[in-house]
Structure formats: structure tokens, C-alpha cells
Amino acid sequence: VTLSSRNHSNMLIFLTCDFQDKQYVGFATLPNQVHRKSVKKGFDFTLMVAGESGLGKSTLVNSLFLTDLYKDRKLLNAEERINQTVEITKHTVDIEEKGVKLKLTIVDTPGFGDAVNNNECWRPITDYIDQQFEQYFRDESGLNRKNILDNRVHCCLYFIPPFGHGLRPVDVEFMKALHEKVNIIPLISKADCLTPNEVKKLKDRVRDEIERFGIKVYQFPECDSDEEEEFKQMDKELKECTPFAVIGSNTVVEARGQRVRGRLYPWGIVEVENQSHCDFVKLRNMLIRSHMHDLKDVTCDVHYENYRAHCIQEMTSKLAQDNRTDSPLPLLPLPTPDVETERLIKMKDEELKRMQEMLEKMQQQMHEKDQ
Amino acid sequence: MADVGKTPVARNEKASSEFGYVGIDAILEQMRRKAMKQGFEFNIMVVGQSGLGKSTLTNTLFKSKVSRRSVMTTEEERIPKTIEIKSISHVIEEKGVRMKLTVIDTPGFGDQINNENCWQPIMKFINAQYEQYLQEEINIDRKKRISDSRVHCCIYFIPPTGHCLRPIDIEFMRHLSKVVNIVPVISKADTLTLEERDFFKQKIREDLRANEIDIYPQKEFDEDAEDRMINEKIRAMIPFAVVGSDQEYQVNGKRLLGRKTRWGTVEVENTTHCEFAYLRDLLIRTHMQNIKDITSSIYYEMYRVRRLNENNTKPNGQPAIHANGVPEHEVLSHEM
Numbered sequence: 001v002t003l004s005s006r007n008h009s010n011m012l013i014f015l016t017c018d019f020q021d022k023q024y025v026g027f028a029t030l031p032n033q034v035h036r037k038s039v040k041k042g043f044d045f046t047l048m049v050a051g052e053s054g055l056g057k058s059t060l061v062n063s064l065f066l067t068d069l070y071k072d073r074k075l076l077n078a079e080e081r082i083n084q085t086v087e088i089t090k091h092t093v094d095i096e097e098k099g100v101k102l103k104l105t106i107v108d109t110p111g112f113g114d115a116v117n118n119n120e121c122w123r124p125i126t127d128y129i130d131q132q133f134e135q136y137f138r139d140e141s142g143l144n145r146k147n148i149l150d151n152r153v154h155c156c157l158y159f160i161p162p163f164g165h166g167l168r169p170v171d172v173e174f175m176k177a178l179h180e181k182v183n184i185i186p187l188i189s190k191a192d193c194l195t196p197n198e199v200k201k202l203k204d205r206v207r208d209e210i211e212r213f214g215i216k217v218y219q220f221p222e223c224d225s226d227e228e229e230e231f232k233q234m235d236k237e238l239k240e241c242t243p244f245a246v247i248g249s250n251t252v253v254e255a256r257g258q259r260v261r262g263r264l265y266p267w268g269i270v271e272v273e274n275q276s277h278c279d280f281v282k283l284r285n286m287l288i289r290s291h292m293h294d295l296k297d298v299t300c301d302v303h304y305e306n307y308r309a310h311c312i313q314e315m316t317s318k319l320a321q322d323n324r325t326d327s328p329l330p331l332l333p334l335p336t337p338d339v340e341t342e343r344l345i346k347m348k349d350e351e352l353k354r355m356q357e358m359l360e361k362m363q364q365q366m367h368e369k370d371q
Numbered sequence: 372m373a374d375v376g377k378t379p380v381a382r383n384e385k386a387s388s389e390f391g392y393v394g395i396d397a398i399l400e401q402m403r404r405k406a407m408k409q410g411f412e413f414n415i416m417v418v419g420q421s422g423l424g425k426s427t428l429t430n431t432l433f434k435s436k437v438s439r440r441s442v443m444t445t446e447e448e449r450i451p452k453t454i455e456i457k458s459i460s461h462v463i464e465e466k467g468v469r470m471k472l473t474v475i476d477t478p479g480f481g482d483q484i485n486n487e488n489c490w491q492p493i494m495k496f497i498n499a500q501y502e503q504y505l506q507e508e509i510n511i512d513r514k515k516r517i518s519d520s521r522v523h524c525c526i527y528f529i530p531p532t533g534h535c536l537r538p539i540d541i542e543f544m545r546h547l548s549k550v551v552n553i554v555p556v557i558s559k560a561d562t563l564t565l566e567e568r569d570f571f572k573q574k575i576r577e578d579l580r581a582n583e584i585d586i587y588p589q590k591e592f593d594e595d596a597e598d599r600m601i602n603e604k605i606r607a608m609i610p611f612a613v614v615g616s617d618q619e620y621q622v623n624g625k626r627l628l629g630r631k632t633r634w635g636t637v638e639v640e641n642t643t644h645c646e647f648a649y650l651r652d653l654l655i656r657t658h659m660q661n662i663k664d665i666t667s668s669i670y671y672e673m674y675r676v677r678r679l680n681e682n683n684t685k686p687n688g689q690p691a692i693h694a695n696g697v698p699e700h701e702v703l704s705h706e707m
Contacts, residue, residue, distance in 0.1 A: 024434075024465055024466070025432070025433055025434050025463070025465060025651075025655060026465075026651065026652070026655045026656040027411070027413075027463075027465060027468060027470055027655045027656070027659060028465045028466035028467070028468045029655075029656050029657070030406075030411050030468055030470070030659060030660060031403050031406050031407060031468060033657070033658075033659060033660035033661070034402070034403075034406055034660050035399055035402070035403065036660075037660060037661075037664070038399065038402060039399070040594075040595075043395075043398055064393070065393055066393055095393065095395060097392065097393060097394070097395050097396050098396040099396070100395055100396040100398065100399060102395045102398075141509075143676050143679065143680075144676075145672060146668070146672070224408070284393075284394070285394070288393060288394050288395055288397065288398075289394040289397035290397065290401065291401075292395075292397075292398050292401060293398055293401035293402055293405060294401070297405075301515050305513060308511075308513075309511050309512060312511050313511070350680075354679045354680075358509055361509075362509075362511055365510075365511070366511070
């Protein structure tokens with residue numbers, strides 16, 4: 001009998017009749033069982049990057065995930081940029097490491113903040129995030145829930161330019177428009193143009209302004225009291241270091257006898273992964289190694305639930321106004337769907353009818369709550 | 372502007388993964404931490420006539436007094452007039468993993484003179500749990516983590532007659548295998564010799580096949596070749612012939628759970644004596660998560676689709692078809 005040699009296989013216990021752990025019931029293997037399933041299925045993560053052109057967003061993404069997502073990119077010249085609007089582009093890449101598969105989606109926002117008049121330039125971005133929530137809401141309420149695709153944005157890295165003296169009005173407005181829809185992590189980009197003192201001053205300033213303007217950036221969850229000391233220490237350092245001052249690089253340089261990612265200047269070499277040079281490592285560790293799951297959780301449990309509650313309330317109030325018409329059409333503010341087959345259209349119709357019923361029930365629930 | 376061309380070192384090279392390590396496998400550790408903090412839930416139902424050893428077996432499985440008998444106040448042992456459903460929860464912990472275990476007992480099942488439709492109260496209970504979960508799910512203000520009271524697994528106790536399944540067994544399993552994972556076991560198997568046991572098992576398997584009863588692990592839910600290989604081995608052995616005991620005896624210098632008789636001691640955890648250990652491994656050590664997954668992603672989803680479709684059957688009275696094209700078996704309302 002050849003057994004699979006997967007790390008997480010525990011069929012060994014089943015097929016060899018050797019019970020070392022006689023005194024145990026054995027459900028301590030549950031985390032491993034869950035593990036095994038997740039390893040098979042793989043994970044997904046959607047990361048959005050936002051900020052003006054030229055702040056090093058693409059470079060940072062490539063440095064974080066050791067990918068080369070932007071190699072075929074064509075940069076617009078100044079003339080072309082005059083007429084550019086804010087776009088949303090998506091790049092998806094599958095990464096596998098030590099048997100764990102991650103489907104990473106990077107949502108980029110070229111054109112953000114680049115125009116002369118940047119009024120409401122975040123609108124396409126908030127619309128995009130809402131669309132993903134809406135899609136998920138429909139899928140979740142639908143009949144066939146086996147393979148729901150989760151395209152919701154789990155995290156938004158916002159790039160603050162290092163040249164100014166803190167947050168600019170567009171930074172504040174952007175973050176306020178998005179802080180209740182997505183986890184925002186503000187970053188100080190291109191930090192290699194700042195001295196350590198300047199970095200500290202800028203960070204303090206930005207932190208102050210974030211608090212003053214009431215911007216709710218992503219908060220790291222509190223450490224449990226029973227966590228190891230090392231973990232608690234790391235956690236504390238992480239919290240005191242925000243916003244992270246980062247540097248990215250697509251090039252490999254030779255420094256101190258090793259090949260590292262870095263930027264070569266006549267006056268020295270900046271090493272991306274050197275913690276005394278910048279906070280790149282902290283960002284990477286936080287984003288990927290310790291808080292990726294929490295980012296997804298907060299998106300699901302807080303941002304998405306807010307959206308859902310809001311959506312349902314809007315729908316029920318519309319229903320009350322329309323006196324419960326039979327037509328399912330005005331229920332959801334849907335964009336025109338793609339070309340679908342007859343069957344799919346019929347299925348959606350049935351879903352809408354059913355949702356109508358559900359909403360009637362909820363409306364009743366809400367009335368009861370009010371009384 | 373410095374002359375970068377002087378130093379030939381920097382190259383626009385694609386730095387690949389062999390160079391460094393992103394660390395995405397750390398997400399498994401994050402998940403594990405979260406799962407450990409949250410704890411797990413498992414709901415197991417035991418069904419069978421009085422005296423087949425249901426309570427003892429559950430105590431043996433979880434090595435603690437979790438069954439109804441253990442928690443019962445000093446009532447007289449009586450057969451209830453109708454089937455009762457009694458649900459008892461305990462939180463047990465092992466190696467840092469916390470589990471809220473709920474044992475649902477069904478005293479009175481199959482004990483009456485007329486046992487027609489005795490499966491109905493049980494079916495009703497199971498559907499009521501699905502309904503409760505559904506209501507929580509469609510709430511506007513949802514809880515972060517909905518408490519899962521759905522029955523994950525139903526152990527059905529077959530008396531060791533040695534012949535074949537009885538009509539009540541077939542009735543019950545036929546109806547319930549459509550809504551819950553059923554694990555039939557041959558109870559009190561210490562009355563069967565090994566040959567009788569094998570013969571009985573074979574007959575049972577034939578009967579199940581003839582009546583198209585799909586017990587756990589169901590063939591159609593095998594996800595991939597690896598699962599199939601493992602599950603085929605299990606399917607060749609079920610139903611497990613079990614003996615339960617919560618008393619320890621000294622055997623060969625070791626203290627073991629067993630039943631002591633004049634002609635020898637039956638060791639519960641000895642696989643040459645009975646198959647309790649296999650049952651325990653299946654339910655707890657290897658397939659617990661899979662059992663829960665099948666309940667939530669298949670049985671619960673089926674219930675949900677049925678419920679949602681009930682609200683709009685087609686005008687000609689025909690039941691609607693599931694979104695995945697599977698027609699309904701019977702029109703079972705959630706209120707029975």
C-alpha cells in the first residue's frame with residue numbers, strides 16, 4: 001500500500017494499527033484536516049495599489065511577490081496623459097511555494113491623481129470595490145454556491161509621496177472615501193529620498209493627520225495575552241512603525257558580497273530587504289506572513305457585511321415605495337450583464353423573485369424590530 | 372546626475388523565487404492560529420433501538436461521559452411513548468484544540484409496537500437545524516460566526532442479528548441518507564464470530580446497494596483520485612462492527628477498555644477483536660472535517676435550494692429544478 005507522501009496526510013494512523021496515543025481521542029488532528037483541505041484548494045488574495053504615477057507601485061508589487069507582472073507595460077507620455085481617465089486594471093498570477101498555492105490578483109489604478117483636476121478621482125475605485133461586493137452578494141444569495149469566486153478587494157496599499165509634508169488633500173479625501181469599504185494600508189513610497197530623521201518626522205506627521213481627519217486605516221488585531229513574547233514584541237514594533245516607509249526594486253545588485261534586490265546610487269547601495277534601510281521587510285511580513293488571513297477576515301466580516309446590510313436596507317425601502325410590484329426589474333442597481341445563455345437569464349429571474357420574497361420577510365423583521 | 376554606466380553591476384534581471392522566498396505558506400499557520408482560537412464544533416446523532424449500546428459507544432468514542440445517560444438525573448429507565456430528541460453539549464479539549472461536541476440522542480426510536488414513520492421526527496429535527504442556520508444566514512445583521520447546530524453525522528446502530536437489514540433499518544436509512552451523513556455500525560458485535568461478521572457485512576452491503584442507499588463516505592462526493600483511493604478502502608470495510616465499553620481491565624500488564632467475560636476479555640481498541648478503532652479514526656482522526664464539509668456544502672445547500680425554490684414553484688405545479696440541473700427526489704417541505 002503506497003500512501004501519499006503529503007505532509008498533511010494522516011491516513012497513516014488509519015491503515016497501520018499502531019496507536020501510540022492510546023489516551024487521546026484524536027481530534028487534535030482537526031487543524032491538520034482543515035489544513036489539508038486548504039492546501040488542496042489553495043488560497044486567493046486581491047490586493048489593490050493606489051497612488052499617483054511614478055511612486056513605485058508596480059516595482060513594489062514585483063518586489064513583494066517576486067513576480068514580474070508589469071513587463072509588457074507601456075507607459076504613457078505626457079500628452080497621452082492629459083486625456084487619461086482613472087482606469088482599473090487587474091493582473092492575476094498564481095504563486096506556489098512549499099506546496100501552498102496562492103492566486104494573487106493585483107488591482108491597479110492607473111491615472112489616479114494624475115490629472116490637473118482630480119475631483120472625485122477615487123470614484124471609479126469605489127465603484128469597482130462596490131461592484132465586487134455586489135457580485136459576491138448575488139453569488140452568495142444564489143442557488144448554486146459551489147464555486148463562488150471571491151473577487152473582493154482584501155487590501156489597498158495607498159502610496160503617499162515622500163516629497164511633501166504629510167497628507168495632501170487628495171490623500172485625505174481618497175482614504176476617507178475608501179476606509180469603510182476596504183482595508184487601507186498607507187505607505188510612504190520611494191523612501192530612499194529621505195534621511196532617517198525625515199522619515200520619522202513624516203511618519204509622525206502622517207499618523208497625526210490620519211487621527212485628526214478620522215481616517216480608519218487597517219488596524220492590526222490585538223495580540224492575545226497568551227502569545228509568545230517574541231510574537232508580542234514583533235507585533236509592537238510593527239504597530240509603532242506605521243505608516244511603513246518602503247522602497248522597491250526590480251534590479252539585482254551586489255552588496256556586501258551578496259546579490260540582493262536594491263538600487264544602486266553613486267553614494268551607496270540601497271538594499272530593499274535591509275531593515276535598517278526601509279520597512280519593506282516589515283510590510284511584506286505583515287501583508288503576507290502574518291496578517292493576510294486577518295485582512296481577508298476583516299474584509300468579509302466588516303466591510304462586506306456593512307455593504308450587505310446597507311444594500312438590503314436600500315432594497316427594502318425601495319420596495320416599500322414601489323408597493324411591491326411584481327416586476328423583479330428595479331430590485332438591484334445592476335450594470336447590464338454580459339451576454340448570457342437563456343438558461344442563465346431564467347435562473348437569475350428566479351433568483352430575483354426569490355430575493356423579493358426574502359426582502360419581504362426582512363422588511364417584516366425590521367418592522368418588528370422597530371416596534 | 373551621477374554616471375550610472377560606470378558600475379556594471381546593476382542589471383535589469385528578473386529576480387525569481389529561487390532568489391528569495393515570499394512566505395505565502397505562512398498563511399497556513401495564520402489559519403491554524405485562528406482555528407485554534409475559535410475552536411471547532413461537531414454534532415453527532417446516534418440512532419437505534421434501546422439497549423444497543425449507543426450511550427456507551429459515544430462515551431467510548433470521546434473518552435468522556437458525554438452521552439445522555441451520563442447526564443441524566445435519576446430517572447427510571449423507561450421507553451418513552453414517542454421518539455424524543457435529546458441534545459447534550461460538552462466542550463472537550465485536547466492538545467490545545469477545543470471542540471464543542473453535541474451528542475443528539477433519539478430515545479424511543481424503533482421501540483414502539485408500531486414503528487411506522489419513526490424516522491419522521493428525526494428528519495424534522497435535522498431539517499429544523501438547517502432551517503435555523505438558513506435564517507441566520509439571510510439575516511441582515513449577521514453574526515460573525517454562526518453557531519452550527521446542523522447534524523454532521525448520524526450513527527445508525529444495527530442489531531447483530533447476523534442475517535440482513537430489517538425493514539425498519541432500510542426505511543430509516545433510505546429516508547435519512549438524503550439529508551445527513553449516515554454511518555451505520557453493527558452494534559454489540561461481540562456476539563458475532565468473525566465469519567458471521569463478514570457474512571453479515573456482505574449482506575448489509577448488498578441490501579444497501581439494492582435499496583440505493585448512499586452511506587458515508589458517498590461515492591459521488593469523492594473529490595479526487597487520492598480521496599477515492601482512501602474511501603474505497605473504507606467502503607470495503609463498512610459497516611464497522613463495534614463494541615463499546617467504559618470499563619478498564621488489566622490485560623497483559625496494560626490497562627485497556629474492554630468487556631470481561633468468562634471466556635476472555637474483549638478489547639475495544641484491539642482491531643483483531645472489533646472495529647471500534649476504525650470507526651473512531653474515521654469519525655474523528657481523519658474524516659471529521661470532511662464530514663462537516665459534506666454537511667455544509669452538500670446537504671445544507673440542497674436544503675437551501677429546496678427551500679428557496681419552494682417559494683416559487685412553476686405555475687403548473689411542478690417543482691423547480693435545482694440550479695445544477697438535478698431534479699428533486701421528493702417534495703419534502705421543511706415542516707413535516
